[in-house]
Each structure stands twice: as structure tokens, then as C-alpha cells.
Amino acid sequence: MKKVEAIIRTSKFEHVHKDLEEIGIGFMTFMDVKGYGLEHGITQRYRGTELNIGFIPRMMLNIVVPDDRIDELVDCLMKTASTGEVGDGKIFIYDVDDAYRIRNGDRGSGAL
Amino acid sequence: MEANINRKFTLSYFSAVILILVLLITAVSPPSYGQSKEDPSGAHTGTIQDVPAAKAGQPTIQELGEAVGHNSISINLVWTLIAGFLVMFMQAGFAMVEAGFTRAKHVAHTMSMNFFIYVLGIMGFWICGFAIMFGGVGSISALGGTPGLTHEITLHLFGKGFGLFGAKGFFLNNSVYDVGIFALFLFQMVFMDTTATIPTGAMAERWKFSSFAVYGLFISMIVYPIYGNWVWGGGWLSTLGTNFGLGHGVVDFAGSSVVHMVGGVAALAGAMVLGPRLGKYNKDGSVNAIPGHNIPMAIIGTFILAFGWFGFNPGSTLAGTDLRIAVVATNTMLASASGALFATLYMWYKFKKPDPSMMANGMLAGLVAITAPCAFVNAESAVIIGAISGVLVVVAVFYIDQKLMIDDPVGAIAVHGVNGLWGILALGLFADGSYGSGWNGVSGPVTGLFYGNPGQFFAELIGGIVCFVFVFAFMYGFFKVCDKVIGLRVSEAAELEGLDIPEMGVKGYDEPLSIQDEVLPSPEIA
Numbered sequence: 003m004k005k006v007e008a009i010i011r012t013s014k015f016e017h018v019h020k021d022l023e024e025i026g027i028g029f030m031t032f033m034d035v036k037g038y039g040l041e042h043g044i045t046q047r048y049r050g051t052e053l054n055i056g057f058i059p060r061m062m063l064n065i066v067v068p069d070d071r072i073d074e075l076v077d078c079l080m081k082t083a084s085t086g087e088v089g090d091g092k093i094f095i096y097d098v099d100d101a102y103r104i105r106n107g108d109r110g111s112g113a114l
Numbered sequence: 115m116e117a118n119i120n121r122k123f124t125l126s127y128f129s130a131v132i133l134i135l136v137l138l139i140t141a142v143s144p145p146s147y148g149q150s151k152e153d154p155s156g157a158h159t160g161t162i163q164d165v166p167a168a169k170a171g172q173p174t175i176q177e178l179g180e181a182v183g184h185n186s187i188s189i190n191l192v193w194t195l196i197a198g199f200l201v202m203f204m205q206a207g208f209a210m211v212e213a214g215f216t217r218a219k220h221v222a223h224t225m226s227m228n229f230f231i232y233v234l235g236i237m238g239f240w241i242c243g244f245a246i247m248f249g250g251v252g253s254i255s256a257l258g259g260t261p262g263l264t265h266e267i268t269l270h271l272f273g274k275g276f277g278l279f280g281a282k283g284f285f286l287n288n289s290v291y292d293v294g295i296f297a298l299f300l301f302q303m304v305f306m307d308t309t310a311t312i313p314t315g316a317m318a319e320r321w322k323f324s325s326f327a328v329y330g331l332f333i334s335m336i337v338y339p340i341y342g343n344w345v346w347g348g349g350w351l352s353t354l355g356t357n358f359g360l361g362h363g364v365v366d367f368a369g370s371s372v373v374h375m376v377g378g379v380a381a382l383a384g385a386m387v388l389g390p391r392l393g394k395y396n397k398d399g400s401v402n403a404i405p406g407h408n409i410p411m412a413i414i415g416t417f418i419l420a421f422g423w424f425g426f427n428p429g430s431t432l433a434g435t436d437l438r439i440a441v442v443a444t445n446t447m448l449a450s451a452s453g454a455l456f457a458t459l460y461m462w463y464k465f466k467k468p469d470p471s472m473m474a475n476g477m478l479a480g481l482v483a484i485t486a487p488c489a490f491v492n493a494e495s496a497v498i499i500g501a502i503s504g505v506l507v508v509v510a511v512f513y514i515d516q517k518l519m520i521d522d523p524v525g526a527i528a529v530h531g532v533n534g535l536w537g538i539l540a541l542g543l544f545a546d547g548s549y550g551s552g553w554n555g556v557s558g559p560v561t562g563l564f565y566g567n568p569g570q571f572f573a574e575l576i577g578g579i580v581c582f583v584f585v586f587a588f589m590y591g592f593f594k595v596c597d598k599v600i601g602l603r604v605s606e607a608a609e610l611e612g613l614d615i616p617e618m619g620v621k622g623y624d625e626p627l628s629i630q631d632e633v634l635p636s637p638e639i640a
Contacts, residue, residue, distance in 0.1 A: 047465055047467060048405040050464070050469070050512055
């Protein structure tokens with residue numbers, strides 16, 4: 003099994019969510035995150051003074067899939083979350099040792 | 115069993131419908147003229163039958179006069195009270211503007227100051243503030259003569275009297291137990307509280323609550339009432355006209371100087387002694403923006419203030435029978451709009467975006483500026499006064515923030531101090547001579563420089579200078595002493611963490627609402 007940690011644009015979240023459901027991804031968690039990359043924050047102006055706190059808001063998705071589905075998942079994310087501009091985000095892939103379904107003890111890929 | 119229940123239900127349902135039908139038929143049946151006294155149009159309610167008279171329907175001239183007089187004072191008293199209730203609600207507006215323009219981690223503290231100033235102010239004004247301000251005001255005929263407010267401490271120099279402060283009506287004791295005086299107290303108390311709550315904005319996010327509480331009593335008991343006495347209570351600024359021929363003396367219809375400039379100058383003194391918030395200014399002299407945490411809250415607060423101002427200015431006639439209230443209210447509305455419009459246009463032109471916080475400040479600046487002249491100027495002048503205040507407030511905010519480096523999170527000094535001064539000067543310029551006959555004991559209407567009376571402008575200028583010097587000296591001294599004795603400012607650690615827990619014991623919000631709260635001020639910034 004593989005775990006995909008994808009950091010994407012907040013504005014792309016709904017689109018990505020829909021497409022993941024379409025390709026049959028049955029399990030995902032997500033959170034609001036802030037950070038920086040090639041882009042360093044958003045410039046605001048408050049009472050005439052510029053302000054940049056140095057961070058930008060993004061969404062982080064955590065998805066675990068069986069090994070044979072990883073390429074399909076990554077393709078989907080690469081296609082759906084992209085705008086072609088700086089700041090589209092990143093995808094990280096990790097190995098997953100094991101998984102359990104808490105309700106009935108299903109183990110491994112069967113828990114997904 | 116079930117059928118039985120159903121039948122019972124159906125029966126009661128039918129009887130209810132029949133009852134409603136009967137009521138409806140009764141209601142729409144033709145009116146029986148001549149037998150009943152219903153008056154749906156209202157045209158026939160209130161007749162000679164309603165004049166209290168020994169012989170019903172046939173009042174004597176005396177009885178008629180009594181009724182007319184009583185009604186006239188009733189209208190004035192009700193008007194003054196309702197206007198006072200509107201001004202009281204401005205406290206909510208101030209609380210929301212100040213909390214909205216400051217950070218979430220201090221919100222319980224900022225809100226608590228705005229709440230507690232109301233409590234302290236009422237107590238302070240009741241103890242001695244009212245007596246000092248109005249103890250020697252004499253007779254206010256619109257409120258039925260206000261008997262008892264007759265003792266002004268006066269300095270006699272060069273054969274002229276200089277009223278210094280009043281000395282009657284402490285604790286609203288029984289010698290002033292009068293409906294007119296109680297109405298006056300309520301109305302003037304909420305005005306005082308407007309002044310008292312202005313510095314809580316300029317000094318927000320770093321002011322120790324204990325020294326704030328002492329301040330609340332000091333300004334409500336002493337500083338505000340003394341300057342107020344000089345202009346409104348029969349004191350020496352109001353008699354510059356009768357004593358020295360300077361127009362009508364210092365005229366300030368609803369308090370651009372008495373209320374707003376006093377608050378703004380006190381805010382200036384406080385912010386100077388207190389120093390800027392941590393992280394506001396960098397070592398190289400550059401300025402950081404510290405955004406407020408809730409723009410919607412600040413905008414709603416501004417609307418509440420603008421609403422309350424319809425009590426503030428028109429109510430200052432103390433008379434619903436003085437129909438000038440229509441002009442006062444309309445001028446107030448016009449100036450609030452032109453203030454907001456010109457502040458917005460100026461920001462838009464300068465920075466390519468209309469800054470919402472400056473839109474709000476612009477509206478308040480227009481309202482502050484029109485507060486003194488609202489009763490004496492025409493509509494055109496009201497719009498001009500507001501427009502100038504809208505630009506003035508933006509320029510003043512930048513000057514205070516970036517040149518003087520005095521940290522005022524909400525712009526209180528620019529809004530209330532600078533535009534308060536502009537307001538009384540504007541009266542001295544734009545008063546058109548259509549109102550104010552006999553004001554401060556000087557015959558003829560109030561007329562400004564542009565309409566031929568430079569003396570009036572000169573009186574207003576003296577009023578502004580005296581206001582600044584007196585209030586600044588008193589408040590600066592007070593804050594310095596306060597700093598030595600109980601400490602004015604919270605600890606650095608408390609300021610960084612947020613004042614809610616160190617000062618108030620509880621957080622205003624459960625979670626930080628914004629990342630800006632967490633990362634500002636940057637630790638390396640002095």
C-alpha cells in the first residue's frame with residue numbers, strides 16, 4: 003500500500019474531490035494547511051501599509067491506496083489539481099506497512 | 115380505539131374552524147357609525163375632550179395653556195430621552211469597531227474595556243461629573259426650566275466673570291430631583307461616555323486593565339466635565355461672546371470639541387505615554403501593518419455608530435419642538451456619506467484599492483466633523499465639511515502612524531481629535547446665520563467667517579486651542595502619574611500571548627481565528 007500526501011490549491015479542492023470519487027477512491031482525509039514554497043505569502047494592504055505574513059493557505063490530502071492503484075491516483079491528481087502556474091502544490095508518496103479497519107479488524111488492502 | 119381518537123380530533127378541529135369563522139364575520143361586519151368610538155384612520159383621536167379640564171370638553175384658557183405647555187415639554191423630554199437611548203447604543207458601536215480593528219488574541223480585553231467604561235462612566239458622572247459640568251448651567255427652558263442648577267464657581271477678573279466649574283447636583287441629590295434634570299443627566303451621561311471610550315481604541319492591546327479603570331473615573335469625574343462646563347455649562351468659553359464680543363462665544367452644537375476632541379486628545383496623550391504595540395515599528399523606522407481580526411465587525415460597528423449619531427446630533431436640541439432637528443439630522447446624514455466617500459476615493463486613488471477600514475474611519479470622521487456645525491449650516495456646507503474630513507482623516511492617520519510614530523490601532527486620534535478640531539473650526543467658517551438666535555446670550559443668529567462674522571471663527575479657534583492644551587496637559591500628566599503608581603502597560607509576555615488570559619482571565623475566542631494573530635509581531639522585531 004502507498005500513502006499519498008498531496009498539497010493542492012484550495013480553489014482546486016472541490017474539483018479534485020469529485021474526480022477522486024469518480025475513479026473510485028473510497029478513503030481520504032484532508033486539512034487546511036499554511037506554508038511556503040516558491041511563493042512566499044500573499045501581499046495585503048491594511049490602512050496604507052503593505053503586509054505579507056509569508057505564508058499561503060493550501061489544502062493537504064491524505065490518501066492511502068493499494069500499490070496497483072497508485073499510478074492512476076497520481077495521474078488524476080496531476081491532471082485535476084494543476085493550473086500550470088507557480089503554487090500548484092506537491093505530491094509525496096510513502097510506503098504503508100499495514101492498515102486495519104477498526105470496526106471488524108480487516109487488515110491490509112482489505113481495510114481500505 | 116384509534117377511530118375514537120380520530121373522531122375526537124375531527125370534532126375539535128371543526129369547532130375551532132367555526133369559531134374562527136364567527137370571529138371573521140364579526141370583524142368584517144359593517145361599522146356602526148355613531149355608536150362606537152373606534153378611529154382607524156387616526157384623524158379623530160385627540161380632541162378638546164382630551165384636554166384636562168374641570169368641565170370636560172370646555173377648558174378655560176388657563177387649562178388650555180397648561181395642556182399646551184405640558185405637551186410641549188413632554189415632546190422635548192421624550193425626544194431627549196429617546197435620543198439619549200440611541201447615543202447609549204453607540205457604546206456597542208465603539209466596542210465592535212475597536213474589537214474589529216484589533217487582534218483576536220486581545221478581544222476579551224478590548225471588549226471588556228468598552229463594556230466597563232459604561233459602568234465606570236455612569237458612576238463617575240453621577241458622583242460629581244454632572245455637578246461639575248452642569249451645576250451652574252441655570253435654566254434650560256426646553257426641559258421645563260431645570261430648577262436647581264444654579265451654582266457656578268466663577269473667577270472675577272477685569273470686571274468680567276469667568277465660569278470655571280459647576281458645584282450643584284452631586285449624586286443627583288434631592289435639590290435637583292427634577293424630571294428635566296434627570297433627562298439632562300441621562301442625555302449628558304451617554305455623551306460623556308462617548309468621550310471616555312475613545313482612548314480605549316487608541317490604547318488597545320497593551321493597556322493594563324487596572325489603570326484603565328482608574329482612568330475611567332478620572333475622565334468622567336473631572337476632565338470631561340470641566341471642559342464641558344466651559345462650553346456647555348455656562349463656563350468662560352461660552353461667555354467669550356457676551357464678555358469680549360467674539361461672536362456667540364465658543365459654540366459647539368453637539369460636541370465636536372466637547373465630546374470628540376476631548377476624547378481624541380486624551381487618546382493622543384495616552385498612546386504617547388503608553389508607546390506603540392510590540393512589533394508595530396521596526397528598528398530602521400519602518401512601519402508594520404497589524405491588521406484587525408474582523409472587518410465585518412468593524413463595519414457593523416460603524417453602522418451602529420452612524421445610527422446612534424441620529425440621537426447624538428438632533429437630540430442636542432434637547433427639544434423635539436425645535437423643528438431644526440430635521441436640518442440637523444439631514445446634515446448629519448450628508449456629512450457621514452461625503453466623509454466616507456472622500457476617504458474611500460482618496461485611498462482608491464492612492465493605493466488602487468478602497469480600504470474598508472478607511473471607509474469606516476471616513477464615515478466616522480464626517481460624523482465627528484459635522485457634530486458641531488450640524489445645526490448652523492446648509493446642506494451644501496455639510497457635504498463640503500464631510501468631504502474635507504474624509505481626506506483629512508486619511509492624511510492624519512498616515513501622519514500620526516508613520517511620521518509621529520504614535521501607534522493608534524483604530525485611528526481614534528485622527529477620527530475624533532483631528533476631525534473634532536476641524537468640526538468646530540468648520541462651524542466658525544460655514545455657519546450661515548439661519549439659526550441660533552440668542553445663543554450663549556448674544557442676540558442674532560450664529561454666523562461664521564464665510565457669512566461675515568470673523569469673531570465667531572476666532573472664538574472657535576480659541577475653543578480648539580484651549581481644548582487641546584487643557585486636555586493634553588491634564589491627561590498626559592495623569593497617564594504619567596498612573597504609569598509611576600500602578601503601571602500603565604502590561605508585561606511584554608502578556609502582550610505577546612494576548613491580554614485575554616493575563617488581564618481578564620479568559621479567552622474571548624476558543625481558537626485563534628487567524629494565522630496573523632500567531633505570527634505577529636515577529637519575535638525579532640523590537
